[in-house]
Amino acid sequence: DGGITQSPKYLFRKEGQNVTLSCEQNLNHDAMYWYRQDPGQGLRLIYYSQIVNDFQKGDIAEGYSVSREKKESFPLTVTSAQKNPTAFYLCASSIDRSGQYNEQFFGPGTRLTVL
Amino acid sequence: GQQVMQIPQYQHVQEGEDFTTYCNSSTTLSNIQWYKQRPGGHPVFLIQLVKSGEVKKQKRLTFQFGEAKKNSSLHITATQTTDVGTYFCAESNFGNEKLTFGTGTRLTIIP
Numbered sequence: 001d002g003g004i005t006q007s008p009k010y011l012f013r014k015e016g017q018n019v020t021l022s023c024e025q026n027l028n029h030d031a032m033y034w035y036r037q038d039p040g041q042g043l044r045l046i047y048y049s050q051i052v053n054d055f056q057k058g059d060i061a062e063g064y065s066v067s068r069e070k071k072e073s074f075p076l077t078v079t080s081a082q083k084n085p086t087a088f089y090l091c092a093s094s095i096d097r098s099g100q101y102n103e104q105f106f107g108p109g110t111r112l113t114v115l
Numbered sequence: 116g117q118q119v120m121q122i123p124q125y126q127h128v129q130e131g132e133d134f135t136t137y138c139n140s141s142t143t144l145s146n147i148q149w150y151k152q153r154p155g156g157h158p159v160f161l162i163q164l165v166k167s168g169e170v171k172k173q174k175r176l177t178f179q180f181g182e183a184k185k186n187s188s189l190h191i192t193a194t195q196t197t198d199v200g201t202y203f204c205a206e207s208n209f210g211n212e213k214l215t216f217g218t219g220t221r222l223t224i225i226p
Contacts, residue, residue, distance in 0.1 A: 035216075042119075042203060043158070043216040058213065090157060101146060103160035104205075104214065 003027065004107035006091050011112045013085075021076045021110045023091035032074035033092040033104065036060060043090065049074055078112065085114045119206055121217030129225050134191040136220035138204035147180060147187045148205040148214065158203060161189075196224050 004025045013019045025032065031050045035043040045058030049068040063082025068074055074093075078085045088111050092104040120139045128134050138147065146165045150158040162171055164180035164187060171178045177190045191198055201221045205214040 040124075040221075042121075042218040045213055045215075048213065059215075092158075101163070101165075103148065103163065104158075106157040106159070109157050 004091060004093055004105055006089075006107035006110050008110060009108065011110055013112070013114050015114055016080045018080055019078050019085075019112065021078065021089055021091075021112070023074045023076065023107060025072055025074075025091075025093045025105075025107075027093055027095075027105065028071070029093035029105070030071070030096045031094045031102075032068070033094075034058070034064075034066065034074070034076045035090045035092065037088040037090060037109075046076065046089075085112060087112060119204065119215050119217040121204055121220055123220055124218065125221050125223075127223045127225060128194055130196060131193050134194050134198070134222055136189050136202050136204075136222075138187045138206070138217050140185050140206055142185070144184050144206050146207060149178060149187075149189055150203045150205060150216075151200050152203065152219070153200040156200075191222075194222070194224055196226065198222060199224050 007022045033048040034046040036046055037043050044060050046060055046064050047055055047058050047066040049055035052068055052071050055066050055068050063079055065077045088109050090109045091107040094102040094104045122137050126134055148163045149161040151161055152158045162178050167184050168182045169180040175192045179188045189202055201219040203219045204217040207214050
């Protein structure tokens, strides 16, 4: 089956620890995105990548880091510098660099809770 | 940053009633997309509108893009329990490769 996988579905961490969220896609899409969703709110863009070995900051990049070493993988690290990391994290991909004209396919999400 | 106003934030309707959500932008948009997120799920793409004044239909759903390309609406006729979820618009401006999502309208159905 083609799609986007995110693991784990639920993640618990202690305050002050870095944590890396996984995102893998086998759709052969060029562009990948990370969003954060808080209860009752919309999606806010953290980082995005339009091509391997390149990525751009989104609207709320502070306290996060990413890498794009492979086309199919776009892991997100939530660092201890992120002041309020508890949230639902969604990874998405789209077919090419013209992200605004192509639908985005979303993974099932990872719900991160920092204790 | 780009402002995306989506109203209403919540809507409770009796099953069989109609539902409409609106998206408004302060700038002219190149296109607009609509997504649906079921409770506990992830957003799923519904449709994209590109042309000024465009109207598209998917069964009971009607999507419109304003003549000035600054607003859009999603209308559901005769809601069913399967329509429950949060509906998001997502906008982009010319020269901006990112999508900006609205805050969403959460639809609940009273059986």
